[in-house]
Amino acid sequence: MLYLPEILFIMYKRLVSEEWDFKTANTKEYTHCYHSYPAMMIPQVARKLLHDYAPEGKFETVFDPYMGSGTTLVEASIIGKKSFGTDINPLAEFISSVKTTHYDISIMKKAFNNLQNELFLFTPEKVINTNFSHITSCDFWYSQENLIKLSYLTQIIDNIDSNIADFFRIALSEVVREVSFTRNGEFKRFKMSEESIKNFYPDTFRLFEEKVHRNLRGLKEYNSAAPNGKAIICNFNSSINIPSDVIPDGSVDIVVTSPPYGDSRTTVAYGQFSRWANEWFKFDNAKNLDSLLMGGKKSDEPKFNTISIRKELENIDSKEHKRYLEVISFLNDYSDSINNVSKSIRIGGRLCYVVGNRTVKGVQIPLDYFTAEMFEANGFEHDITIVRRIPNKRMPTKTSPTNEPGKKVGTMSNEYIVIMTKTH
Numbered sequence: 353m354l355y356l357p358e359i360l361f362i363m364y365k366r367l368v369s370e371e372w373d374f375k376t377a378n379t380k381e382y383t384h385c386y387h388s389y390p391a392m393m394i395p396q397v398a399r400k401l402l403h404d405y406a407p408e409g410k411f412e413t414v415f416d417p418y419m420g421s422g423t424t425l426v427e428a429s430i431i432g433k434k435s436f437g438t439d440i441n442p443l444a445e446f447i448s449s450v451k452t453t454h455y456d457i458s459i460m461k462k463a464f465n466n467l468q469n470e471l472f473l474f475t476p477e478k479v480i481n482t483n484f485s486h487i488t489s490c491d492f493w494y495s496q497e498n499l500i501k502l503s504y505l506t507q508i509i510d511n512i513d514s515n516i517a518d519f520f521r522i523a524l525s526e527v528v529r530e531v532s533f534t535r536n537g538e539f540k541r542f543k544m545s546e547e548s549i550k551n552f553y554p555d556t557f558r559l560f561e562e563k564v565h566r567n568l569r570g571l572k573e574y575n576s577a578a579p580n581g582k583a584i585i586c587n588f589n590s591s592i593n594i595p596s597d598v599i600p601d602g603s604v605d606i607v608v609t610s611p612p613y614g615d616s617r618t619t620v621a622y623g624q625f626s627r628w629a630n631e632w633f634k635f636d637n638a639k640n641l642d643s644l645l646m647g648g649k650k651s652d653e654p655k656f657n658t659i660s661i662r663k664e665l666e667n668i669d670s671k672e673h674k675r676y677l678e679v680i681s682f683l684n685d686y687s688d689s690i691n692n693v694s695k696s697i698r699i700g701g702r703l704c705y706v707v708g709n710r711t712v713k714g715v716q717i718p719l720d721y722f723t724a725e726m727f728e729a730n731g732f733e734h735d736i737t738i739v740r741r742i743p744n745k746r747m748p749t750k751t752s753p754t755n756e757p758g759k760k761v762g763t764m765s766n767e768y769i770v771i772m773t774k775t776h
């Protein structure tokens with residue numbers, strides 16, 4: 353007689369492969385260099401998935417239901433495919449939109465020259481807007497000097513042609529975070545020590561110029577490489593609904609995505625990372641984003657039936673009911689989203705979900721099994737799950753679930769790429 357773990361192992365076969373490590377790959381080619389973002393997908397992974405697991409027959413459209421910084425969309429564009437992406441984080445929408453736009457390089461260079469001249473002529477008296485009330489605790493997070501300089505950058509960018517201004521705002525967006533007193537290398541908003549602040553003199557304008565130079569190089573590569581597949585950037589919540597006037601049911605040929613692996617509060621803090629830019633640009637929901645992302649709203653009981661992770665959930669519940677409810681809340685939204693995504697894919701279409709199996713209260717949750725199980729209930733057959741090692745710093749191998757600065761727990765060092773085909 354076979355036990356459940358053995359059955360699952362056979363049903364949802366995992367293939368450990370070094371081919372997917374891309375340890376030394378340049379992950380900053382094309383417009384992938386534009387803006388950092390938590391838990392970005394390696395472009396080479398999206399590229400290889402689109403190549404190796406292209407669906408049989410029609411292959412015109414790609415969909416990413418949690419697009420983040422738009423890695424999948426850029427890769428789809430480069431091979432001439434039409435793509436759709438959605439994310440309820442306005443910063444993600446903004447980054448993805450700029451990364452998939454083919455700005456004219458000579459126009460951008462000219463505009464940049466003009467901006468540099470304006471920077472040269474900077475004096476604090478020229479700054480028109482000195483009201484920073486839209487920034488939470490602005491004096492706590494910024495020096496007055498940097499607020500004034502950021503305001504000047506905003507002012508001179510606002511004065512250029514609105515069709516191209518976003519290219520420069522994307523560089524500003526990173527600077528807004530980098531010159532704040534937030535600790536480097538963490539997605540959550542932890543302030544630097546007083547000692548570090550004393551020695552912190554970022555050169556705001558130089559940082560901005562460096563980023564624009566870098567982005568211009570990426571844009572040039574993107575413009576010369578891409579056959580120009582159109583990318584459609586959306587902001588709908590994939591757990592609630594996929595609007596059929598945007599993506600008709602049964603129209604998508606392949607989904608390539610990396611969903612969150614837990615709620616933002618206890619795993620990857622998308623909302624906190626993005627808050628600097630979201631507040632600076634007065635984007636919607638800047639302050640409460642984490643509560644809107646998957647798992648942000650608490651539920652009391654599971655809305656799904658699972659065999660694959662039942663034991664793990666029971667185990668977590670027996671250790672701490674509160675943590676169990678957090679996990680359930682995320683899985684409820686995640687399974688709703690899987691039901692919606694399933695409908696959008698055509699028969700014969702593929703899905704590639706890059707997921708992380710995180711550990712809660714010492715119990716590892718095999719999200720790859722759960723993902724396969726949920727899609728199976730929606731007419732999909734499991735092809736293979738590729739196990740790849742997480743390279744360098746993309747994914748935090750440690751997170752801070754208790755929200756105490758410096759207190760971190762190990763999460764995982766592999767990711768699992770679940771590949772399935774819709775059969776009925």
Ligand SMILES: C[S@@+](CC[C@H](N)C(=O)[O-])C[C@H]1O[C@@H](n2cnc3c(N)ncnc32)[C@H](O)[C@@H]1O
Pocket residue numbers: 389390391392393394417418419420421422423424438439440441444588589590591592609610611612622644645646
């Ligand atoms: C792992 S990240 C995606 C990273 C992306 N592959 C990249 O390369 O940048 C997951 C994304 O899911 C988004 N997200 C969370 N809940 C969502 C929901 N209900 N609908 C749409 N997007 C959501 C988060 O804002 C986050 O950007």
